[in-house]
Amino acid sequence: MHGWVGKILWVDLGKAELNEETLDPQVAKDYIGGRGLGIHYLLKGLDPKCDPFSTENLLVMATGPLTGTGAPTGSRYMVMTKSPLTGAITCSNSGGYFPRELKRSGFDGIVFMGRAESPMYLWIEQGKAELREASHLWGKNTHDTTDLLLQETDTKARIACIGPAGERRVLFASIMNDRDRAAGRSGVGAVMGSKNLKAVVVRGKGKISLADKIGFKTLNKQILDRFKKEVSETPLGLTINGTAGVVAATQNFGVLPTKNWQQGTFEGWENIQGERLTENFLVKNSACYGCPIGCGRKTKVSNQEFAGEGEGPEYETIYAMGSNCMIDNLAAITKANYLCNELGMDTISMGATIACAMELVDRGFLPEDEIGRSLKWGDAEALV
Numbered sequence: 001m002h003g004w005v006g007k008i009l010w011v012d013l014g015k016a017e018l019n020e021e022t023l024d025p026q027v028a029k030d031y032i033g034g035r036g037l038g039i040h041y042l043l044k045g046l047d048p049k050c051d052p053f054s055t056e057n058l059l060v061m062a063t064g065p066l067t068g069t070g071a072p073t074g075s076r077y078m079v080m081t082k083s084p085l086t087g088a089i090t091c092s093n094s095g096g097y098f099p100r101e102l103k104r105s106g107f108d109g110i111v112f113m114g115r116a117e118s119p120m121y122l123w124i125e126q127g128k129a130e131l132r133e134a135s136h137l138w139g140k141n142t143h144d145t146t147d148l149l150l151q152e153t154d155t156k157a158r159i160a161c162i163g164p165a166g167e168r169r170v171l172f173a174s175i176m177n178d179r180d181r182a183a184g185r186s187g188v189g190a191v192m193g194s195k196n197l198k199a200v201v202v203r204g205k206g207k208i209s210l211a212d213k214i215g216f217k218t219l220n221k222q223i224l225d226r227f228k229k230e231v232s233e234t235p236l237g238l239t240i241n242g243t244a245g246v247v248a249a250t251q252n253f254g255v256l257p258t259k260n261w262q263q264g265t266f267e268g269w270e271n272i273q274g275e276r277l278t279e280n281f282l283v284k285n286s287a288c289y290g291c292p293i294g295c296g297r298k299t300k301v302s303n304q305e306f307a308g309e310g311e312g313p314e315y316e317t318i319y320a321m322g323s324n325c326m327i328d329n330l331a332a333i334t335k336a337n338y339l340c341n342e343l344g345m346d347t348i349s350m351g352a353t354i355a356c357a358m359e360l361v362d363r364g365f366l367p368e369d370e371i372g373r374s375l376k377w378g379d380a381e382a383l384v
Helices: 025-030 033-045 098-104 142-152 188-194 213-232 238-253 274-280 315-321 330-343 347-362
Strands: 007-012 017-022 059-062 077-082 089-094 109-113 120-125 128-133 158-161 175-177 181-183 197-203 282-286 296-301 308-311
Touching: 007 128, 017 128, 025 033, 033 059, 033 077, 033 089, 033 109, 059 188, 077 098, 077 181, 077 188, 089 175, 098 158, 098 197, 142 158, 142 197, 142 330, 175 188, 238 274, 238 296, 238 315, 274 282, 274 296, 274 330, 296 330, 308 330, 315 330, 315 347, 330 347
Parallel strands: 007 109, 120 197
Antiparallel strands: 007 017, 059 077, 059 109, 077 089, 089 181, 120 128, 158 175, 158 197, 175 181, 282 296, 296 308
């Protein structure tokens, strides 16, 4: 099939068994993309009444027909499961290089079932897969886990893993890939942790078949040229200030989430906008495979109180931990973003939780002595 590898890997963690399934061309056509494939396998094998943390729940990682082809913005993968946060089917997606590498390693997707008796990780290299012991990685943050797995497998491998939040089944735990890219929403990391699955490590050099290589290349160039002209280099383009540039736009339109969604504008918005991130913390841009935009931010905070380095924050993190908490300290927001990434925790839900707690304190419903510290609107120290 063009655009597909044609294989799905089934991993029964409870039995430590791995089986390959040939992807039905009709299924690939009817359920286009990673989200479609995920829905197909969940509908096919999931009891809708199951507990999200039970062995009956499935965890699906799936790519689409454009993944790994070099199509602009096409390096994404979907993680689908029954969410422990909502109780419904959820889809969380992420970019980077892991999606391309997963497909090049020989599989369009992976379906995890059951629960391993002890922590394990899945290692896939050029179409060959095996489960390996991961007890020595349990309890480690996502960055340390990534570094150790690169040493154990292949320094050019790509890794998706959980941190302590996923291991402890925090309801908004994320799956982190390529160190700081996140499939962050709805607790997919918690489901992965409930299965005692610490990481998925992939390495491959396979090529994706194209029906019309010349036509694809021509269309790709047209899209890239248009991206460069209309998206990347415009004053509001994502290349310049990343998604953090959206702060100014939402403020101007009166829809910047503020004070736990009580307001649509924030007095301190200029201190947390994309220009400040670029001026004060940007080290360099980063991009997903095949993407001409480069909206990713490699950043570093030198401020002694909030020192650290990593990637981000994105717009959603800035509003969730910034304006929504009435915090205009971008160094603190960036540090909190680093911590969430290392712990494997969704920054949006984390920020929303803190904002809610601040409002409860403000309205007298949550005594501060129950928290153990002050939790006022705008308290940057409390955020971190």
